[in-house]
Amino acid sequence: DGIDNNCDGNIDEGFDQDGDGFTACQGDCDDSDANSYPGAPEVCDGIDNNCDGLVDGDDPSVIGLPDIVITESPLGDFCQGVAELTVDVLNASDFSSISYSWSNGSTDSSIIVSDNNTYTVSVTGNSGCTTTSSYMSTAVPSDNLSGYIMLANKEIYLKETTVNGGGVGVINNGKKAKVRDDSSVFSFVKADQIDTDNSSYIQQSIFDNASVTLPTFYYNTADDDCEIDLTVPENQTITINSDTYDDVKIKKNGTLIIDMPEVYIHKLDLEDGATIIFNQSCSVMIDYDMDVNDNCLIDSNGYGVVFYVEKKVKIDRGTTIDANIYSQKELHVKGYSNNHTTMMGLFISEYKIKSEKYVDWYPSTICETIPAPSNPLPCNDDDDDDDDDDDDDDDDRVGQVNTIDLYPVPAKTELNINLVSQTHGKAKYFISNIRGTTVISKEFIVTKSNNSLSVDVTKLPEGEYIFTIVLDGNRLQKKFIKQSN
Numbered sequence: 001d002g003i004d005n006n007c008d009g010n011i012d013e014g015f016d017q018d019g020d021g022f023t024a025c026q027g028d029c030d031d032s033d034a035n036s037y038p039g040a041p042e043v044c045d046g047i048d049n050n051c052d053g054l055v056d057g058d059d060p061s062v063i064g065l066p067d068i069v070i071t072e073s074p075l076g077d078f079c080q081g082v083a084e085l086t087v088d089v090l091n092a093s094d095f096s097s098i099s100y101s102w103s104n105g106s107t108d109s110s111i112i113v114s115d116n117n118t119y120t121v122s123v124t125g126n127s128g129c130t131t132t133s134s135y136m137s138t139a140v141p142s143d144n145l146s147g148y149i150m151l152a153n154k155e156i157y158l159k160e161t162t163v164n165g166g167g168v169g170v171i172n173n174g175k176k177a178k179v180r181d182d183s184s185v186f187s188f189v190k191a192d193q194i195d196t197d198n199s200s201y202i203q204q205s206i207f208d209n210a211s212v213t214l215p216t217f218y219y220n221t222a223d224d225d226c227e228i229d230l231t232v233p234e235n236q237t238i239t240i241n242s243d244t245y246d247d248v249k250i251k252k253n254g255t256l257i258i259d260m261p262e263v264y265i266h267k268l269d270l271e272d273g274a275t276i277i278f279n280q281s282c283s284v285m286i287d288y289d290m291d292v293n294d295n296c297l298i299d300s301n302g303y304g305v306v307f308y309v310e311k312k313v314k315i316d317r318g319t320t321i322d323a324n325i326y327s328q329k330e331l332h333v334k335g336y337s338n339n340h341t342t343m344m345g346l347f348i349s350e351y352k353i354k355s356e357k358y359v360d361w362y363p364s365t366i367c368e369t370i371p372a373p374s375n376p377l378p379c380n381d382d383d384d385d386d387d388d389d390d391d392d393d394d395d396d397r398v399g400q401v402n403t404i405d406l407y408p409v410p411a412k413t414e415l416n417i418n419l420v421s422q423t424h425g426k427a428k429y430f431i432s433n434i435r436g437t438t439v440i441s442k443e444f445i446v447t448k449s450n451n452s453l454s455v456d457v458t459k460l461p462e463g464e465y466i467f468t469i470v471l472d473g474n475r476l477q478k479k480f481i482k483q484s485n
Contacts, residue, residue, distance in 0.1 A: 064127025066098065067091045070135040075112065075146035077215035078306055078324045078346050079367035080166055082147060083139040086110035087121050095125035112367055113137050114165065142167055142190050145212045145346075149187075149363050152331075152349040156191070158183040158200075159356040160335075166346075166363035169210025214348060217326060218308045220287035222264035222376040232256050232274070239279075243479065244376045250274035258282055259409065261464060261479050262373040270296045278303050278323075280409045280481065283373045290327075292316060295339070298323050304368035313349075317341055317357070324364070327351075335359045371464055377477045406467060410481035417453040419469060419476075424448045427471040431455065433463065446471060457482055 067090040072083045087109055089098055102111050103120040113119055120134040141147030149166025150156060156170055157178040163185040170177045170191035177191035179200045188204035196202060227246035232238045232254035239257040246266045250256050253273040261280060267288040270276070275297045281304040289311045292298070295318040298305075305323040307313075313331045315321060318339040324346045325331065331349040335341035335358035345364045347353065355361070405418040417429070424447050431440040440455060460482045469476045 064094065064125055065129040066095070066123045066125050066131040068121075068123050068131050068133055070121065070133055072135070072137055072139065074139070074144060075367065076369060077145065078304060078364075078370060079112065079146050080149065080346060080363040081112040081114045081367070082116065082141050082144070083137045084110055084112050084367075085119055085121075085135055085137065087123060087133070089123060089125075095127065097126045099124045114363070115141075142169070142188055142206055142210070143212070145214070148210070148212070148346065149361050150347045150349075150353050150355075151210060151212070151214070152353045153351060155352045157352070157354045157356075158185070159354075161355040161359045161361070163187060163361045164363075166361070167210075169212070171210050171212070171214075173209050175209070214350075215326065216372070217328065217350075218283060218285055218373045219310065220264045220266070220285040220308075222285075227264075227266055250276070258284075259405075261371055261481055262376075264376045267291075270298075272296070275299065277301055278305050281305065281368055281370050283308065283370060285373065286310065289314070290325075292319055292321070294318050296320075300345075300366060302366060304366055304370040306370055315341060315343075321345065322364070330354065333359050371481065374464055374479075377466065377479070404467075404469060404476045404478055406478055406480050410483040411457050412483050413456070413458045415455045415457045415467070415480065417451075417455070417467065417469075419446065419451040419453070421446045421448055421451060421471065423472055425472070427469055429453070429455075430468045430470075431457070431460075432466050432468065439465070 068087050069090060070085055070087050072085055075081055075084055087100065089095070092098060100107055100109055101122045104111060111119065116137050118134050118136040120132060122130050122132045124130040147167050148169050149163060151169045151171060153171045154175050155178070156168055158168070159181045161183045165187055167187050168177055168185055168189045174192050176193040176195055177189050179185055179189060179194070179196045179202055181197070182199045184201040186203050188206055189202050190206040190208060190210045192207065192209050194202070194205050194207060222244040227244055229246045230240065230248045232250040234251040235253045237255040237257065239259055240263070243260050243262055244264045247269070248256070248265050248267070249269045250271060251274070252271045254271070255275040255277065257277050257279060259279040260282060262283045262285070265284065265286045268286050268290045270292045272294045273296065274293070277299045278301050284305070284307045286307060286309045290307060290309045290313045292315045294316045297319070298321050300323045307323060307325045309325065309327040312329045313325055313327045315333045317334055317336040318341060320342040322344045326348045328350045330351050331347060331353045333341055333343060333355045337358055341359045342362070343359060344362045407416050425445070426443060427446045428441065428443045430438050432438045439460060444453065462482055462484055464479060464481055467478050467480060
């Protein structure tokens with residue numbers, strides 16, 4: 001009746017007021033809430049549902065609490081940092097949605113850490129329950145390839161250079177790292193011998209050779225008969241979607257856009273102000289020199305990019321490199337006091353690295369798997385000159401460079417093809433895997449103009465494929481990557 005009839009300070013304690021089958025006398029901790037009673041399911045709602053004195057995640061019997069574990073794994077060859085931390089939700093099937101919040105601000109299920117600090121993650125399910133856990137990486141940066149920004153077999157010489165994270169390492173026994181003339185390394189230097197002066201700073205000196213395993217070096221395996229010269233005119237832009245070239249020269253303020261997973265080049269030369277932009281992850285194999293002049297830009301565009309250079313690499317002042325470079329000879333980088341050079345990525349030389357006159361080095365934040373090169377596409381083996389010019393070379397491949405375009409790359413569900421044809425008639429396309437097995441083929445009619453096709457690639461496994469069109473006895477080919485949806 002809402003009255004303390006027996007004057008014991010409690011009102012209606014012997015009656016079940018909320019209809020849950022329990023009275024206050026029987027341990028109902030909130031007799032006004034039918035969801036709270038002894039033995040009730042404990043859910044994440046800020047209430048002690050089962051009346052055991054514990055609320056939500058503090059109660060081991062709670063329903064809807066993410067069960068999490070943090071694991072540590074090493075990074076790939078051209079990822080930089082200490083390790084990757086991944087939080088796994090062991091009961092993920094209990095939730096329709098899960099959110100993550102790391103102490104470094106990330107909202108992904110995994111993070112790349114650059115030091116051995118403690119990292120904390122909070123995982124929240126759609127139940128409203130949150131589980132929090134912490135982890136400290138045990139990886140030693142100087143023992144792992146991912147901990148470095150530059151590595152050389154025989155010597156590294158830094159002069160008026162700043163290294164903003166990532167280690168500096170000399171691999172061979174008894175060899176030297178020189179850090180001199182107002183240079184600063186805000187990480188570690190690891191070499192048997194470290195030569196520095198009073199004007200320079202090293203955060204940590206490790207007197208031992210950098211005994212890490214280098215990545216596989218990929219060579220230019222293209223047939224010389226397949227190679228064609230490519231020149232980008234001044235102030236012009238060219239997009240390439242063929243994979244084999246001889247000398248590639250980008251003239252002053254020219255731009256080269258690369259839309260291939262791998263490119264084979266004899267020699268690469270960028271004149272002042274030249275730019276290279278990538279539209280997908282790419283390996284560039286160069287069997288001679290790579291020469292980058294003043295104020296150039298190599299932009300990975302957020303993709304994983306590696307240049308494998310068999311000879312020397314020279315990079316001049318004011319240039320920005322946002323890509324990885326692996327050279328078998330010397331890698332020489334220069335800046336200027338009012339025009340610094342910026343290097344972002346992992347840089348490896350099997351000989352020496354020299355950095356002088358205001359060069360700023362930064363580890364890359366891009367950690368993307370770069371498919372291993374699968375060798376260049378075959379070219380026409382006919383030695384006869386089939387074109388209409390006066391030389392002895394069959395240059396028809398030059399005219400085909402921009403006749404076929406594939407998008408999006410990587411493809412997930414649908415691959416679109418744009419074909420520009422100078423003739424009309426029947427044609428046939430093939431999609432084959434890197435082992436040469438045809439997985440999709442179809443005949444179609446080509447018109448003398450732009451032709452658009454779409455191919456459903458949903459059922460193809462992840463990997464690298466070759467798209468081929470046979471038209472008038474000629475083959476047009478281009479590689480693409482298939483990713484899962």
